[in-house]
Amino acid sequence: MKVACVGGGPAGLYFSILMKLRDPSHDITVLERNPAGSTYGWGVTYWAGLLDRLQAYDPESARAIADGSVRWSDGVAHVRGERTVHHGDEGFGIGRRQLLEVLTRRAEALGVRVEFERELLPGAELPDADLVVAADGVHSGLRERYADHFGTRVAVGRNPYIWLGTTRVFDSFTFSFVETEHGWIWCYAYRFGADHSTCVVECSPATWTGLGLDRTNEADGLGLLEKLFADILDGHPLIGRSSADGSAQWLNFRTLTNRSWYRDNLVLLGDAAHTTHYSIGAGTTLALEDAICLTDALHTAPDTSTALARYERQRRAALLPVQSAARHSAQWYENLPRYIRLSPPQMFALLGQRHSPLLPYVPPQLYYHLDQATTRLDSLRRLKRWLGPRVARTLHARRQNAEL
Structure with missing residues (x-):
């Protein structure tokens, strides 16, 4: 298969790596508009589960990413002069530039052509390829060419x-x-x-x-x-x-969704397809998981059209709980006065619970005590997991009806 990947971020580079590992005869080019070594941002975060997935698909790049990362296991909050510590899950950080360098070296070693300062200008013909991957970010020029087809929606x-x-x-x-x-x-x-x-x-x-x-x-x-x-x-x-x-x-963060993720042989990947609020630290993880899913679909489906449909269907389903968590996380910060008057330890505990669909509808002090109880009683924990989405949907529907 001849593949042109527009955009040399984590999604595009990792997709090119996985495609070459599946079949070295694939002809793959990554077109990146910026010069080599230039990027935006500072560091990105991810969690231990991502490393396990990367190890399963390409141990070499997984080791290089792990070696270039730093680790932490605690969260610390400073509120009104008080320092509160929470011992939580292990997290990782890596410089965005370092991550791109790792993935670029690995892609080139496998025979991928990575061409820097190659911008696909508006109106220019699409690359001559069996598959064109739009991995050109939230402001994707390729996606905007066919905005009516993709049905892009942005919530600010x-x-x-x-x-x-x-x-x-x-x-x-x-x-x-x-x-x-x-x-x-x-x-x-x-x-x-x-x-x-x-x-x-x-x-x-x-x-x-x-x-x-x-x-x-x-x-x-x-x-x-x-x-x-x-x-x-x-x-x-x-x-x-x-x-x-x-x-x-x-x-102001732009949450982007699309009605469709592909058109003929053009497919959206990473931020070109979807974004989730930065406060859950999932952007890079989701981009790499997109690349894994698209590669799997292309090598298991009988044809490209079926593969792209499968990729869209599977990733949409996988994204639903993440998008819900991101939406509630953003709303927690937008409604900070609701929580900030709690004692710092209680406030920090609810900061860790900000993904919960139940939290916005329960008085914070009551939610805190319920949450503490669920850590001791398994039956209450199961009830909370069952009740949260149902109560949230009911109250949300009532709010919408009241506004009409």
């Missing part, structure tokens, strides 16, 4: 956020919530290398404008954030973009 989140780096190296996944005269502002930070961490800052629109972050220049904005989060930064600076292509930008 309420809270502004900014993705920053820092030289402060965090040993644990760290949250900090700071109250200002204009409302609360918060960040979460995690290490992804020996000398850098990612720091994502978020707040409500009222806090953003009240602090003047909507109109300040980058240097002054970073200076203000450094003062607000001085307790966790410990004198270290915040850093804007990790490349020279512009300053860090305040954004």
Whole structure:
């Protein structure tokens, strides 16, 4: 099969690796519009389950990713001067640039042609290939060519956020919530290398404008954030973009979905097909899992059309619980005043429960005590898992009816 993959991010590169491992005779080219070594962002997170999956499909790249990652097992929250620690699941961080370098080297070693500074301009003909993979991100140009067919929908989140780096190296996944005269502002930070961490800052629109972050220049904005989060930064600076292509930008998260994921021999992969709110740290994992599923479908289905339909069906089903978790996570932060007046340990516990569909409909104090009880009684735990989605659906339907 001749394959052209437009976009050299994790999804496109890993897909090309897996295709070559399945059949070295595949003719695969990855077209990346940016120069080699340039990328946006800082570090990405993932969890132990992803490493197990990568090990099953390509042990060599899995080992390289594991070797380039840092690990943590604790979460720490700073709220109103109190430090709360939660011992949780093991997490991993790796620099986005390092991840791309690992995947690029592996792809090229297997015979994939990775061509940098190769942008497919609007109106240009699609690459001559049996399969064209649109792995060109949330602003996919290939997807936008056929917007009516794909049926793209975008829901814009309420809270502004900014993705920053820092030289402060965090040993644990760290949250900090700071109250200002204009409302609360918060960040979460995690290490992804020996000398850098990612720091994502978020707040409500009222806090953003009240602090003047909507109109300040980058240097002054970073200076203000450094003062607000001085307790966790410990004198270290915040850093804007990790490349020279512009300053860090305040954004509102765009949750993207598509009615269809393929058209003829063109298929969407990764962020071109779907996005989930950054607060659950699943973007890179979902992109790599897309690549695994598409590769499996192409090598088990009788023809390409059947394979693409199977890929879309399977990934849609797998994404449903993740998209639900991401939606509730984003809403938890958008409704922070509902939880922030709890004691810091209780608030941090509910932060860990923010994916629950039941949480928005139960008084926080009551939910906390119910959650503590379920850790001791298995019958209550099963009831909570059964009841949550049903209560959420019922109350959501009632709200919609009341608004009509």
